[in-house]
Amino acid sequence: MHYQKPKGTIDILPGQSEKWQYIEAAAREVFQRYNFHEVRTPIFEHFEVIARSVGESTDIVSKEMYDFYDKGNRHITLRPEGTAPLVRSYVENKLYGPEHSHPFKAYYMGPMFRYERPQAGRLRQFHQIGVEVIGSSNPATDVETMMMALEFFNCLGVNETKLVINSLGTRESRKKYRQTLIDYLTQFEEQLSEDSKRRLYQNPLRVLDSKDVRDQKIITGAPSILDSLDKESSLFFEEVKQLLEVANISYSVDHRMVRGLDYYNHTVFEIMSEAAAFNGVLTTICAGGRYDGLISEFGGPAVVDTGFGFALGIERALLASEAEGRSIPGSREIDVYVACLAPSGNGYAQQVAQIARKAKLIVERDISYQKIRNQLRKANKLNAKIVAIIGENEVNDAQVVLKDMHSGEELRIPYTQLTAYFDNV
Template identity: 45%
Template sequence: MGIIQALRGTRDILPEEVGYWQWVESVARDILNVAAYQEIRTPIFELTALFERGIGEATDVVGKEMYTFNSRGENPYSITLRPEGTAGVVRSYIENHLDVKGGIQRLWYMGPMFRYEAPQAGRQRQFHQLGVEVLGSADSRADAELIAIATDILQTLGLKNLHLYINSVGSPEDRQSYRQALVDYLTPYKEELDPDSQVRLERNPLRILDSKDKRTQAIVEDAPSIVNYLGTESRRYFEQVKARLTDLGIAYELNPRLVRGLDYYTHLAFEIVSDDLGAQATVCGGGRYDGLVAELGGPSTPAVGWAMGLERLIILLQQLQQPPAKTLDFYVVSRGEAAESQALKLATQLRRIGFSVELDLSGSAFKKQFARADKSGAVACLILGDEEAANQTVKLKWMATKEQNAIAQVELLAKTDELRRQLDTAGSYKL
């Protein structure tokens, strides 16, 4: 039997790439924390009915892309690996009575999602999303706040060439009126549409608007615009959102063809796209979904949210810049049984008082350990040999200047504040 490999559509995130992921996670967590958003962690598999009811049976996600299987036991039931995060968050909101416990809920999540589709750059069958949801607010400020937070995260990461596109898909009543107008327009062209769009014409015609087929795109170019079918209340709300964005200095462009791919959206729909990603340009997408909580059996609850595809975001960051390098304070080299034992103890003690320390575990000659110390990026090197072990000392070598001196191990551990100042003035490592 050959070597077992990762399944198609999955990939390992190796240590040299993990720095980007940790950077994104850290930036997002910091920005969301100061905005008073709380993290929620939901299961990666749920009852299939949750996604059928929440996302919509006529969507591509439910119809083609879900990983679904039966449970074990005498009375099996259908289970699905989550294809997106919002439905699970809403299920948790209802089940745990979060509306009663805390009023408006500002929630965020991060984790793997699963969809069966052709793997390509930035799109895997197991992929990762950062998502944010506000449940319980019908205020247009919630929409603008979410977009501002997404913008802050992307800009803090250093991304440029970003564009915000917005649209209103109106109320369910507005959408029904528009749906009929769209069907009336497209029906004479049915045979000219791509096969997927022909099916969508019966099941989910609004999805035809974001078809990637060039012939279909040309046909929908002259299709009716949903903007012309918005009711008075929908128009008022959309104008409020636009005014909020203008007040925040956030530039946007109207895109009347933007509908998003899931049935639960109402009113605002938006995407943030990058010019640096080619065909897979969307790095963040979301909108309002005022009917989803009630659809899933909860109380009538207005809500708005977005999700970022982390794989696409990481690809962008890798193209544009290096992540902030982690600073390593000390690299510890040792040779000899007593020295190696003391080196382990010293490294552990330094870590416990807050220093970052890498202990060379190779047992190889000093020359090879020093070479690894040079490559480690450490500010200083701690050296223990037979002599240092016998005297309970350690040699402290500054990597930038190559200066070194011997110091008692207990003294090194006692002078924490001075040691921190010396590490700072010796120069911290930058990639």
């Protein structure tokens, strides 16, 4: 039988996995400077955790979740996103207590799962890095968090970006706009795509996200959500824009950007790549927004019922970096290659390798006992800096021949001096 990985998944192989580690390390470094701490939640959650927060009428819940009943007849789902699990953890573990810092600032990394059509940078098992700030209603939190996202991409050498923002207002003003949008769209109901007809009365704001050509013509004349904002929402959004300008962060406003999850309100944003390699198509590489009211949905206290966060896909971050011609480091080169020429030197070669490893060097040792020219060829293919050559004479004399692969120079030193030598490589 020919076994293959499931559709929409990838194997992250040596040489590639190091690039993922580099991105994860860059995120940790940037987030820690802003005093964020890592939280790791289960890969699967109770179905209700996602449905209640994300919204049962969303595509994620209605069409894309991997959900099932376990042996205890519990309705379980593989997590499709990271905010709901983190908020669930925040409330369940009472991280709003006085012994914890406020606002609560956390980040997460890991696989998410959605059943959708696989394409470049979008898989059924994809990998997200996300952050959440819980317990701050200050617009400065929105701006600082967006700045942190931009700083992360700058660390990856991704600079051809565009920040796009919008406001969905309070829940009350969003509700008002929802009816205004329905009133407008019902005039064109027969002309809408099948997906948009289904969304019209369930989640009409998602119609604004439609990529269908017929829908886009209709959407062009749709009323702006900004015209439905109440005074509180307008003042909040104005302060967000002012703070971005004070920070000298360029942005644009797109009144049709709504995001696909029900919990969003007030500020929403996307960071898009404008790299030429994407052929002029603006590609979203990071997105998020504010979700005031979500904490109380999970039984949390009203005093901390505010939140803001974002998520980005590692797959998309890699594509964005490559699109700008940036080289993310892959596998590190071998520092020392231990070439053993005879079985009698096997134990000695192992000792030499361990001395080099204790000096924090990357070491590979040959176990084939091939001729030295073959082993040097292998070492050269691995870009090894130094080859430690061990034959019968070296074992008998308690010495090692060290060959510098760049200069070709060879040095014979006693075994007792290896530690000092490797400490200075």
